[in-house]
Amino acid sequence: MALYHKSLYVFDQHRPIPALVRNYEPADIPALIQIQQESFPPPFPPELWWNEEQLHHHIRLFPEGALCIEIDGQLAGSMTALRVDDSARDEDHPWESITDAGYIRSHRPQGGTLYVVDISVRPRYRKLGIGKCLMQAMYDVVVHLGLTRLLGGGRMPGYHLYAGERTAEQYLNAVVEGELKDPVITFLMRCGRTPVRVIPHYLEDEESCHYGALMEWNNPFVSSAR
Structure with missing residues (x-):
């Protein structure tokens, strides 16, 4: 597995800030859960936040699709994906079924489409273009793995x-x-x-x-x- 490691700058208006996009690891799990809690506050159902078991599945089943962005040593956002068959483009599927409710046991190692499970950015970092950086990183993964497309449902x-x-x-x-x-x-x-x-x-x-x-x-x- 080729790990993703990309240094870049994000901008607070005209001020450049060093950032790092990388694969997330077990040591990141507490921060990843905190990102979810900050990104989706009540009335968003707390049971839909990531839990430790889900995040361990992401890291074990498809680490290439487990990305986070770090600023000043702090995790500012994350993005998760799995591989699915190309036929998913032509199907009406709920998020819960195609992502296995976020556990990604539905991951197809030979699937030709990268499917977005989630993207989350801490509110205090949302003016820095972090979401776009994470999305671009997933496009890099698509190209690196030679996949057909990135696919996902947007709210x-x-x-x-x-x-x-x-x-x-x-x-x-x-x-x-x-x-x-x-x-x-x-x-x-x-x-x-x-x-x-x-x-x-x-x-x-x-x-x-x-x-x-x-x-x-x-x-x-x-x-x-x-």
């Missing part, structure tokens, strides 16, 4: 404001057209992801009315990517 937290007047598909189209801005979908588009379709009952998320937007990033070096 649509702005949709509940328009659910009475638009379908989920119409809301997503309005975001893509620039008519509306969604905190998650717009961020993912800025990171290079493109929407595939809306998936109903993707995640227990009242703000998204339980919908998710399946979004992908295709490996530009693999001709079979759609």
Whole structure:
């Protein structure tokens, strides 16, 4: 296994700050759980935060997909992925089933698609572009492993404001057209992801009315990517 280790700078306005993206390890588990707690405070269900067993599974089953970013010796964010079959792009799957509720025992070592399980950034670091750095690191993993694409479902937290007047598909189209801005979908588009379709009952998320937007990033070096 080739470990990921990338030094870079993030920016606090015009001030560059050294950062490091690397694979997370067992010693990082307490900090990773704290990141989840800070990133998803109540009313987010605490039982959906990472637990130690899940994180040990990530590190053991697919360490290449277990990434974190470190600033001044402190973990500021993390991102987790697993490999799935390319056919996942054409299936309506809830997050819980495709990720094994975050335990990733559904990981397919020969799968051609990298599937995003989670991305979390501590609130005090969110103006530094850390989420984009983590996403770019996962694109690096896709290219390094020669996979077809990165795939994952994005929350649509702005949709509940328009659910009475638009379908989920119409809301997503309005975001893509620039008519509306969604905190998650717009961020993912800025990171290079493109929407595939809306998936109903993707995640227990009242703000998204339980919908998710399946979004992908295709490996530009693999001709079979759609």
